[in-house]
Each structure stands twice: as structure tokens, then as C-alpha cells.
Amino acid sequence: MLLWPYNTTEQQRVETAWLAEAVSRKKKLKGHRAFAMSPWMAALDPAASSLFQIGANKHESTSYINTEPGPLAVHHGWKSTLLEPIPDIFKQLQRTYTPQPPNVELVNAAVCDQCAAAPLKMWSVDMSNATGNWGSNDSDARCLTANTPGGNGSHFVSEIASLSKSHLLRHNRYFAVGPNQCAQCSKVLGRPLPNNCMRQAVIANNLVTFPVRCYCAETELVPQLRHAQRGGAAALSLLVRASREINERGHGCVRASHAQNNRVACEAVDAEGHDDAALYQFPFALVRPARVVFESTHLTSLRFLRLAEFLRSYGYEMLSVDASSVSRQKHADLLRRCNTRDHGPERDASVESQRAARLLARKRGWHQDAWIVLAGASQAVV
Numbered sequence: 354m355l356l357w358p359y360n361t362t363e364q365q366r367v368e369t370a371w372l373a374e375a376v377s378r379k380k381k382l383k384g385h386r387a388f389a390m391s392p393w394m395a396a397l398d399p400a401a402s403s404l405f406q407i408g409a410n411k412h413e414s415t416s417y418i419n420t421e422p423g424p425l426a427v428h429h430g431w432k433s434t435l436l437e438p439i440p441d442i443f444k445q446l447q448r449t450y451t452p453q454p455p456n457v458e459l460v461n462a463a464v465c466d467q468c469a470a471a472p473l474k475m476w477s478v479d480m481s482n483a484t485g486n487w488g489s490n491d492s493d494a495r496c497l498t499a500n501t502p503g504g505n506g507s508h509f510v511s512e513i514a515s516l517s518k519s520h521l522l523r524h525n526r527y528f529a530v531g532p533n534q535c536a537q538c539s540k541v542l543g544r545p546l547p548n549n550c551m552r553q554a555v556i557a558n559n560l561v562t563f564p565v566r567c568y569c570a571e572t573e574l575v576p577q578l579r580h581a582q583r584g585g586a587a588a589l590s591l592l593v594r595a596s597r598e599i600n601e602r603g604h605g606c607v608r609a610s611h612a613q614n615n616r617v618a619c620e621a622v623d624a625e626g627h628d629d630a631a632l633y634q635f636p637f638a639l640v641r642p643a644r645v646v647f648e649s650t651h652l653t654s655l656r657f658l659r660l661a662e663f664l665r666s667y668g669y670e671m672l673s674v675d676a677s678s679v680s681r682q683k684h685a686d687l688l689r690r691c692n693t694r695d696h697g698p699e700r701d702a703s704v705e706s707q708r709a710a711r712l713l714a715r716k717r718g719w720h721q722d723a724w725i726v727l728a729g730a731s732q733a734v735v
Contacts, residue, residue: 364526377718389645390422396544399430405574407464407631409435411445412510422646432456432575438463439477439514439563460568465516468569473566476521477514485560492558496551497537510556518560520651525556571636578640628652629660637667643667649721654711662675663720 394402404426412424412435427433437443443461448459465473479494486492495508515521527709532548538548628647649657661671671734714721 403432433499462566462568464631465567469567472564478510479561491554499538499541654707658710
């Protein structure tokens with residue numbers, strides 16, 4: 354992996370060639386592939402388009418600001434396979450699609466780091482008092498919902514789950530200073546609370562675990578595509594979205610005239626810190642989505658650069674992010690700084706290395722923002 358600044362003429366030569374190839378690739382992506390997500394999806398033939406979404410959530414309005422192609426794909430009549438790992442959220446997803454449309458398949462599962470037969474442990478934040486913390490002065494989860502519009506909304510922490518406990522604990526820093534939040538919670542609950550009622554413990558003391566089935570795209574998705582090919586269906590769009598704050602959580606599409614049977618039109622990933630692992634596991638050698646969407650805010654700069662290089666090896670280049678993503682830039686920068694400093698496989702990397710990776714990714718046209726939209730010039734068939 355090359356880091357900026359370069360030390361040798363050979364590194365400069367390689368980088369110059371890299372950038373020239375990127376420019377050539379992006380020229381090939383002009384036209385319908387350059388459309389924003391919504392008009393691009395609307396231009397597709399529904400009979401020739403499919404969606405595979407990881408981390409579907411409820412397919413309703415959520416607490417985060419985000420463009421959500423998943424419900425739009427279902428609305429357009431795409432064949433949609435929706436994965437949601439959190440049992441309570443999955444039940445709400447089922448209610449959203451009751452009666453269940455014939456083009457929708459709902460799966461209570463997650464995409465793990467590797468295909469695994471045995472269930473894995475997933476962490477989430479309990480909002481139902483299963484932990485028995487209602488009434489406490491520092492761990493009452495109702496203080497989270499008390500600080501949403503109307504005092505009874507869905508707080509974003511109720512919409513996230515992760516295979517990593519530390520990833521959820523990282524969100525504690527949002528409540529390090531919160532006297533105004535505590536005053537609002539005191540008003541809603543009708544009892545006095547200290548000014549630090551949400552400091553550090555409100556998430557840590559309400560974590561619960563549950564087993565989650567690991568969905569293996571290579572053994573479960575690819576056979577579906579082969580069956581679809583025999584049945585005459587065309588493109589598949591993959592939407593990966595395991596985190597709840599992110600993410601065009603995986604969306605993508607391909608125009609029918611460019612699609613062949615069993616091609617993935619779109620992939621979106623939002624996996625609460627495991628977006629890169631979910632993408633590494635996806636069988637790009639067999640199925641090549643026309644677009645890949647994922648959230649990068651929970652990745653360190655080094656992990657983001659490595660993922661960018663991996664995706665680029667399959668022909669992907671970065672398109673412009675949606676305007677809603679830009680509005681969350683401060684949030685993205687905050688999370689990235691936290692990740693670089695305290696957490697993840699790169700926690701021992703120097704700040705200089707992280708900065709160098711971020712600069713190199715930007716120089717190559719890969720800007721680490723809330724939601725990343727990639728497009729490929731061609732798709733592979735199974």
C-alpha cells in the first residue's frame with residue numbers, strides 16, 4: 354500500500370498510472386450510471402432489477418438523516434431480499450411488509466466476517482427495561498428517547514447492533530456532557546435527575562446480546578441468482594446496511610439493457626463498523642453489483658484505504674455522495690477521529706499513518722464520508 358508523500362520515483366510512477374486509469378474508468382461511468390440514486394433507480398426496469406440488503410432495519414423513517422434506496426426498490430417492484438439481524442427490529446420489518454409482497458423475502462440474519470455455520474453473538478442496546486435499569490440515575494434508557502422530538506421517538510442507539518461490543522461502547526462519548534439532556538429526561542420522567550444522568554453508563558449498562566445467524570452470500574445468494582437466470586430474471590442489486598446510522602446501507606442498480614441474468618445491480622453496506630468485513634466476504638468474483646454503497650465513518654483511514662483498493666480491484670470508482678451525506682460531515686469526522694485514536698485493528702497505527710492514508714485516498718478521489726457510492730463499468734455473472 355502506497356502512502357503519501359512518496360519516497361521513490363517508482364512510487365510516483367505507479368501512482369501516476371493509478372490516477373490515469375481512474376480517470377479513464379470514470380469516463381466510462383458517465384451517462385445513466387452518474388445519476389443520483391433515486392432517479393437512477395427509477396430509470397431501471399423493475400422486472401430486471403433485484404435488491405439484496407444487509408441491515409434493512411424497519412424500512413420506515415429512522416432517526417438518522419439518510420437517503421434510503423431500500424424501500425424505494427421495493428416500491429418499484431424489484432425482487433428484494435432483506436436481511437435484518439436484530440430480532441425486535443426484524444419483527445417491525447415484518448410488520449412493515451404485512452401482507453408480505455410476493456417480490457419481498459425477509460431474512461433474520463447478518464453478514465459476518467466469514468461464512469460460519471454456528472450463530473455468532475451480536476450486541477445491541479436494550480430500550481425495553483430487560484436490563485432492569487429504568488429508574489436509575491445513570492442508566493435509564495428512557496433518557497435516550499426523552500431527547501427525541503416529542504419525547505417518545507426512536508433514538509438512534511435503538512437502531513444499531515454490532516458484532517463488536519467496543520463499537521457500541523464507543524457511542525458513550527456522545528453523552529459525556531449532557532446536563533440539558535438530563536434536564537429534558539427529568540421533565541419527561543417527572544422526577545429529578547443529576548446532570549450526569551447519561552454520562553458513560555447509559556449505553557454500557559444497557560447492552561444485551563443475542564445469537565445471530567450468519568448469512569453467506571456465496572452459498573445462499575449465488576444459487577438464487579442462478580435460479581433467477583433459469584427463470585429469466587435479470588439484475589440483482591445488493592444493499593448492505595448493518596449499521597443504523599449510516600447507511601444508504603447498501604444500495605445499487607443496473608439498467609436492464611446493461612444487465613444480464615444473475616447480476617447484482619446494487620450493493621449497499623451498513624454494518625456498524627464491519628462494513629469492510631461484509632464487503633470482503635461478498636463474492637465479487639461471481640457477482641458484481643453495478644453500484645456499491647456503504648458507510649465509512651466507522652472505519653479508520655487505513656481500513657478505508659485498504660477497502661478502497663480492494664473494491665477498485667474489481668473495477669469500482671467512487672461517485673459523488675448524496676447531499677444528505679454532506680450534512681453529516683462533522684459527525685463523520687468525529688467518529689473517524691475516535692476510531693483512529695481508540696479502537697479497531699489500527700489502534701496502534703500512528704496518527705501520521707492514518708493521516709497519510711486519508712490524504713492518499715482523497716488524492717485518488719475516494720473521500721471518506723458518511724455514505725460512499727461506487728459504480729463499476731461492468732458486472733460479472735455467476
